[in-house]
Amino acid sequence: MKQPSVHFFTPNSLLLKWEPQISTAIELEMHGFSKMIAENCSNDILEIVPSYHELAVYLTEKANIQDVATKIKNLLVNRNQAEKKSLKQRTLTIPVCYEGDFAIDIETVANMHHMNPSEVIRLHTQPVYSVSFLGFLPGFPYVSGLPEKLHTPRRENPRTKIAKGSVGIGGKQTGVYPQESPGGWHIIGNSPLCFFDVQKSPAALLRAGDKILFTSVSIKQYEQIATEVKKGTYELDIKHDD
Amino acid sequence: MIEVLKSGLYTSVQDLGRFGHRNEGVPICGAMDQQAAIRANQLLGNNKNEAVLEITMMGPVLKFTTHSVIVLTGARFGAKLNDAEIAINSPIKVQPNDVLTIGSASGGVRCYLAVKYGILTERVLGSRSWYGGITSSTVVRQGIVLPITPYEGRLARKEISEERELTTDKKIEIFKGPEFEHLAPAMQQMLLSSSFTISPQSNRMCYLLDAETALTAPEILTAPVQPGTVQLTPSGRLLVLMRDAQVTGGYARVLQLKASAIDALSQKRGGVTVAFKAIDLPVRSVT
Numbered sequence: 001m002k003q004p005s006v007h008f009f010t011p012n013s014l015l016l017k018w019e020p021q022i023s024t025a026i027e028l029e030m031h032g033f034s035k036m037i038a039e040n041c042s043n044d045i046l047e048i049v050p051s052y053h054e055l056a057v058y059l060t061e062k063a064n065i066q067d068v069a070t071k072i073k074n075l076l077v078n079r080n081q082a083e084k085k086s087l088k089q090r091t092l093t094i095p096v097c098y099e100g101d102f103a104i105d106i107e108t109v110a111n112m113h114h115m116n117p118s119e120v121i122r123l124h125t126q127p128v129y130s131v132s133f134l135g136f137l138p139g140f141p142y143v144s145g146l147p148e149k150l151h152t153p154r155r156e157n158p159r160t161k162i163a164k165g166s167v168g169i170g171g172k173q174t175g176v177y178p179q180e181s182p183g184g185w186h187i188i189g190n191s192p193l194c195f196f197d198v199q200k201s202p203a204a205l206l207r208a209g210d211k212i213l214f215t216s217v218s219i220k221q222y223e224q225i226a227t228e229v230k231k232g233t234y235e236l237d238i239k240h241d242d
Numbered sequence: 243m244i245e246v247l248k249s250g251l252y253t254s255v256q257d258l259g260r261f262g263h264r265n266e267g268v269p270i271c272g273a274m275d276q277q278a279a280i281r282a283n284q285l286l287g288n289n290k291n292e293a294v295l296e297i298t299m300m301g302p303v304l305k306f307t308t309h310s311v312i313v314l315t316g317a318r319f320g321a322k323l324n325d326a327e328i329a330i331n332s333p334i335k336v337q338p339n340d341v342l343t344i345g346s347a348s349g350g351v352r353c354y355l356a357v358k359y360g361i362l363t364e365r366v367l368g369s370r371s372w373y374g375g376i377t378s379s380t381v382v383r384q385g386i387v388l389p390i391t392p393y394e395g396r397l398a399r400k401e402i403s404e405e406r407e408l409t410t411d412k413k414i415e416i417f418k419g420p421e422f423e424h425l426a427p428a429m430q431q432m433l434l435s436s437s438f439t440i441s442p443q444s445n446r447m448c449y450l451l452d453a454e455t456a457l458t459a460p461e462i463l464t465a466p467v468q469p470g471t472v473q474l475t476p477s478g479r480l481l482v483l484m485r486d487a488q489v490t491g492g493y494a495r496v497l498q499l500k501a502s503a504i505d506a507l508s509q510k511r512g513g514v515t516v517a518f519k520a521i522d523l524p525v526r527s528v529t
Contacts, residue, residue: 007420008523010498013468015420020463049264049466051490054420056466058264134267135464135490138375142464142490179375196266198366198376204266 016055091211093237097222102190131210139178139196139204158184192226244388250302253382260369271371274508278316282356292360293370301344308392317350350509358393413519421494442512451480459494467491470499
């Protein structure tokens with residue numbers, strides 16, 4: 001993999017650029033490198049924001065950007081394989097109800113791909129997805145790994161209101177709306193989990209680098225989980241990799 | 243306390259922003275004209291990050307239930323404390339039952355009302371700046387109450403000598419953005435030499451600029467953006483991201499406003515014409 005290049009974004013922010021592509025290898029390296037920068041330049045860093053192939057490094061008011069850029073460049077050059085740190089990965093199982101009013105577009109998606117709604121559910125719950133980064137809305141995950149058979153163009157007319165927890169498909173992407181919002185994706189289900197809660201730390205349920213699985217639940221199970229989530233008694237299925 | 247008797251057009255509580263949560267998709271928010279918000283706090287001897295009321299175009303009517311000292315900064319609005327007109331940038335004492343009536347902007351877009359020790363609404367994820375889905379309120383509504391600390395002391399700690407006038411300069415200072423070099427030379431020239439009209443739909447998230455040009459750029463793989471990032475859409479619209487902007491975006495980032503240019507733009511109204519003036523970043527690339 002090519003080394004990322006380091007660019008000035010503003011007088012107090014830097015952009016590290018990898019090759020412009022959606023690639024798990026780039027994302028893994030970026031997340032590991034993000035951690036390394038945070039540890040090595042902690043006094044100068046305000047926050048670090050990942051995306052598919054670019055890492056934005058926002059600096060404190062007092063930081064000398066030239067010095068930080070040089071330091072980051074040296075970190076890039078001098079690191080050896082042993083120092084490559086990657087985030088400890090987690091695998092979360094996300095319950096989704098693909099039925100009734102939760103799945104307003106599942107028939108449309110199924111028809112577009114000449115399959116039954118049950119086939120859409122089977123395909124959507126099959127892969128291990130990865131969270132590339134969060135953006136668009138607080139807690140909104142950009143999820144990679146949607147099976148090609150489910151790639152579906154966005155709706156021609158975006159909806160002004162999409163319910164909180166909606167699971168949608170837009171182009172090659174799938175994801176969950178953490179709050180009510182306008183949106184152009186096809187909605188195939190809804191998850192009873194809370195994906196963003198300012199009372200929690202971190203507030204977002206998911207983070208860049210997470211692996212997720214969607215599992216199909218009935219309306220009855222959905223209601224049961226929603227009640228437990230509300231009470232704070234729901235036990236989320238999270239597996240930590242070694 | 244401050245009781246809201248009338249809400250005004252778009253009034254919200256803002257400090258200098260919410261940091262440390264952009265990797266969770268949380269926008270920075272904060273005062274649109276940061277220099278004006280900082281100045282308001284300085285005039286009262288507050289910390290510069292205390293929360294102030296950001297008032298847009300048409301102001302609210304507010305009743306104080308405690309003693310305090312207040313000040314207005316930013317755009318000029320007609321404002322009266324009870325029946326007496328009050329001046330901008332001049333701290334003034336208020337007492338229980340005083341009514342502050344803020345009229346409409348006579349120039350610019352936004353003014354800032356600071357009170358001694360700041361407005362003490364909830365702090366969420368390290369900031370009091372209002373944003374839907376993060377704080378419980380998005381805009382001030384009639385009947386709500388804003389908590390403040392009573393203060394009966396002296397007017398102000400110090401005078402601020404320099405007077406900042408809202409700039410009428412139509413030039414917006416910018417750096418070249420990450421995708422600027424992807425534009426053909428003729429397109430670059432067009433971007434830097436054309437005049438653009440601010441759309442009336444502009445808001446805290448984004449200023450829309452329109453022009454009769456052939457500007458266009460393909461979408462990019464979603465990448466980081468920040469306040470001041472100027473995106474060019476395939477259909478030729480320029481979107482200048484402001485304080486409530488999302489943290490990543492999929493349009494070409496052709497320009498980036500200098501920090502003070504974001505403040506200046508936030509005081510320009512729909513229908514006003516602007517143009518860009520390129521300035522250099524220290525270095526373009528270090529590898």
